[in-house]
Amino acid sequence: MANQAPIVIVGTGLSGYSLVRELRKLDKETPVVMVTADDGVSYSKPMLSTGFTKGKDAQGLAQAETEAMAAQLGVEVRTFSTVTGIDTEAHELVLGDQRLGYSKLVLAWGADVIRLGLAGDGQDHVHSINDLMDYRAFRTALEGGQRVAIMGAGLIGCEFANDLRIGGYEVDVIAPDTAVMPSLLPGAAANAVQHELAELGVRFHLGTVVERVDRCERGVRLTLGNGETLDADLVVSAVGLRPRVELARAAGIEVGRGIQVNRALETSAPDVFALGDCAEVDGQVLLYVLPLMACARALAKTLTGERTDVRYGTMPVMIKTPCCPTAVCPPPAGVEGEWVVEQEGSDVKALFNSPSGEVLGFAVTGRFAVEKQALAKEVPPIHQD
Ligand SMILES: Cc1cc2nc3c(=O)[nH]c(=O)nc-3n(C[C@H](O)[C@H](O)[C@H](O)COP(=O)(O)OP(=O)(O)OC[C@H]3O[C@@H](n4cnc5c(N)ncnc54)[C@H](O)[C@@H]3O)c2cc1C
Structure with a gap:
């Protein structure tokens, strides 16, 4: 029954x-x-x-x-x-x-995870990391390696890039967009994160894609859409979920x-x-x-018998790139307004203001990142009732 x-x-x-x-x-x-x-x-x-x-x-x-x-x-x-x-x-x-x-x-x-249909015989060197078992396999495959290529410059790609640099690996990031985290961050904040990652030694190949992954003598050779090739011991695919x-x-x-x-x-x-x-x-x-x-x-x-609706408050996202601490609360999709940016080098405070001056979203990097909690209080909750 x-x-x-x-x-x-x-x-x-x-x-x-x-x-x-x-x-x-x-x-x-x-x-x-x-x-x-x-x-x-x-x-x-x-x-x-x-x-x-x-x-x-x-x-x-x-x-x-x-x-x-x-x-x-x-x-x-x-x-x-x-x-x-x-x-x-x-x-x-x-x-x-x-x-x-x-x-x-x-x-x-x-x-x-979204898997790209890549050409070439090096697919077994491509790792998507979406759970602890994936991570275990990735860390095992990484043993003895030095060079990691990351496909995707979204939140996860950027976080892995920072983390692997801290781990001492050479890191190349390849992505079709011309900025990092384009769906999450306004331009100034994205540039700040990219700049600080590059300062840390991450090499970016933006505006192009990986077309082939072929085995080579040591690891794999990636062929990019712009004709460039680069060698890596292992590839991390972070192209979305x-x-x-x-x-x-x-x-x-x-x-x-x-x-x-x-x-x-x-x-x-x-x-x-x-x-x-x-x-x-x-x-x-x-x-x-x-x-x-x-x-x-x-x-x-x-x-347990008390029918309850979920209520989403503001939902800020912390981006774990310690080289450039970043927090973002994207404005609701399609809402009217514009980004107003205050910037000193890689310290960015971008506020998304409605035509009436209400703060509907924000992105803060570097020394402004500490303002995330205060700003989150200004942004209206997703569910307003
Ligand atoms: C690298 C990384 C970093 C992230 N960082 C952040 C962050 O900083 N902040 C943040 O807010 N979010 C972050 N996220 C997102 C966040 O981790 C996820 O939103 C959250 O963990 C999703 O949890 P879940 O339980 O819904 O799904 P999952 O953790 O994917 O769990 C799914 C479960 O379902 C099981 N399952 C799937 N299919 C079947 C099936 N057919 N039969 C039986 N079982 C099945 C799986 O085995 C698993 O147990 C990150 C994600 C990644 C990958």
Whole structure:
């Protein structure tokens, strides 16, 4: 019977474990089964791009083993169990040839890395780092190497560039845009970060793409769209993430850029909820920690009988480039206004002002980065009610 089945949560990333922590504050009894495709080890994903800065390898970044999490939270965790379908009518998850009944189902299964279809025979040297297991493989592959090429100059590419330089590696960054983090930072702030990374020794190849990765005598040779070639021991692909929606779509659940949920985190299927990197919450796809924490708190209440809407406050993002500390709170997409920039070298304070002078977003770098908390208080919350 569906009402005797456990609450089932798919995913043991920050979303899955944060939700269970919040749930257990309210209800220690209801059976909860967590299902994950990986090893279930608890870790903080943002730390993956700070391993060398913090002097930690994959083992050092692990916060708790799966068994310890299960015992501490009073849940069952099924590791290396990949969900292959959802039977929303029967209230059952499909795991290959097995089925698992649920009373309520929470999808917290994250986002997939975008993989570029590159030519060449060096693909096994290309690493995408989106979980602790990826990071372990990356650190193992890095042993004995010196040169890392990073595809992508977004937040993750820039953070890895800084971290690997701190680790003593030679770093080349290749990206099609002409500035770093173009979708996140206004020009002056982006230039400041790029300048400080370059001062640290990061070599940028912007306005071009990697077309081929071929094995060579030592590592791989990358051929760029501008005709340049460069050699590396290993390539990090940081070209973006896409919410995992396919299994939900196949189950008839409505999806857009992510699995669509309302502010109570309900999908279009009864008793199925979603949060974290896989979810599009009331039209917002925010692949960051603060939104998923807010969702976890609200959903825990809903799952324990007090239907609660999530409320997003301001959501500043800290960019972990210690060579140029940076924080940004992007203005809402499409909103009217303009950036007003105050700058001294790589210290930038950019405010996005509405026509009436209201601060709708900001980006601060260098010595202005300390103003992030004060500025965040000035910016209106995402959900205004
Ligand atoms: C390098 C890096 C640095 C970052 N830095 C920051 C930062 O500084 N600040 C910030 O706010 N955000 C940062 N982020 C983003 C943030 O880490 C993510 O938004 C957050 O960790 C997502 O958590 P999640 O639980 O939703 O997804 P995930 O952590 O991806 O968890 C997904 C879970 O679902 C499981 N799963 C997937 N598919 C299946 C399936 N079919 N069956 C069973 N299980 C499945 C996986 O095994 C995993 O357990 C960073 C991300 C990266 C990659």
